[in-house]
Amino acid sequence: MSATKASSGAEGRLSQYSLRRRVNFYETDCAGIVHFSWFFRYLEEAEHAMWRAAGLSIAPAGEVSYPRVSATFDYQAPLRFEDEFDVVVRVAAIGRSSMRYACTITRGTAQVATGTTTIVCVKAHDGGMKAVPFPPDVIGRFEVAASPAEP
Amino acid sequence: MSATKASSGAEGRLSQYSLRRRVNFYETDCAGIVHFSWFFRYLEEAEHAMWRAAGLSIAPAGEVSYPRVSATFDYQAPLRFEDEFDVVVRVAAIGRSSMRYACTITRGTAQVATGTTTIVCVKAHDGGMKAVPFPPDVIGRFEVAASPAEP
């Protein structure tokens, strides 16, 4: 079961996406709680759902792909099997070839974790990758979210 | 930590591979034991190590790839965090375009689980896949293992 909500601003650009999710059995560990590595996947699920809500897919296609260059999470409370929780991902910054997200995970009114991740638009180059500007029809679908602390 | 042993017969063909492995924390679930889905990955680790011991890689390369068409496991005893265990994979059958493995997982003298899996050599065809004969320099590196029940 899941419930989702996208927030869009001027010209229908997306700045935020909210995903409701339930903890699966295989996401827990022998300490009885969700293994910390799963939170990065929860963030990614919400991010990719936001791209779909924007009419896009983050799947590798054509010349460019979107690897991530950083990821962080701080954990305030555990999640357990069958807990329902909300993953809110916001666009925190948009650059020429990179985009940063901020993420808040809550269970009811309890804050569970906060995270960030940064993706870069790259193209294959000389056996490696080099950063290139986002395609306009991709980056034009997003805008930076108002800070959650602002009214 | 891991220890490995490959068994080879006539002309150095491989028929069996043994991998020693320790349970990682993230492989356990909130019942306190390794989640049953991990045993399929343990089998695959031993299989791929056998391919490397044969001088091959099972990575998609060139025209053919090796998806699996079936996988089974029966579970006799649980594994827990930091348990050391052995994964023995044997070549159970070789066909024109498919190969079947049998697998036994043990912890010391205790049998933990037994499994099987079958891979098929395929080539892209008409938007789908079709089975094709194994490349000779691939399948020529393997032979069916003597049954474990035989002397």
Added chain:
Amino acid sequence: MSATKASSGAEGRLSQYSLRRRVNFYETDCAGIVHFSWFFRYLEEAEHAMWRAAGLSIAPAGEVSYPRVSATFDYQAPLRFEDEFDVVVRVAAIGRSSMRYACTITRGTAQVATGTTTIVCVKAHDGGMKAVPFPPDVIGRFEVAASPAEP
């Protein structure tokens, strides 16, 4: 996004559950398709959702737990990133202390995979586990599904 449907028979007993699911990025592998180990987790998600629809939780609680003693999958077609698919789990057999499920995974009209798994009701015993009868208020919530081939 997900849609679900439970089928119940006499006295509201559940015999079948259907879960709609989308492939997450982290479920794919470098062959470009969902890794075969994930299908076992998809089956488990549908099974646990059926237990919740029955007003139960499969989480370890009290004296008994429900480890699985076997799991199988046959694969007919691949799933790829962002594919939507349906997981139908049916109760195939109910014994005194074990229950077997059959599972079919489809993408639109295409059959993707079929699987089975058997759980056993156990209690801690002498440092190990022994099978015990299901609690009546658990097993009384389920009944064997009509065969999918029957009218």
Added chain:
Amino acid sequence: MSATKASSGAEGRLSQYSLRRRVNFYETDCAGIVHFSWFFRYLEEAEHAMWRAAGLSIAPAGEVSYPRVSATFDYQAPLRFEDEFDVVVRVAAIGRSSMRYACTITRGTAQVATGTTTIVCVKAHDGGMKAVPFPPDVIGRFEVAASPAEP
């Protein structure tokens, strides 16, 4: 295959641990590289191996457990199927009830990723958890590593 090396200082206290590892097939994604969430598990594998080298287990036992309160990774280069790589974890800071690690992942001479994580020693309290001092026989087994930039 794996090779490991622990570094110990005064009184045999451990400050660093190095783990050699190979990329498993199931750790890759459809972009053809290791999914970013796996690096957190690689760090954890090296951390837990260091605890074992110190004669300890990080498994929940007795009254205390060691959840993590933060985790970060920066990614400089991708890892691919069957790549061999080294995970070096160092003790970066030791507090009364928390310990921070720094981690470097390399493939040959190429730097792949750098990460950090912080664990806290907690005890169950009032339905939640509260931080408590590390048991002396645990924390006495570790010491802060010299900075990698120092001679």
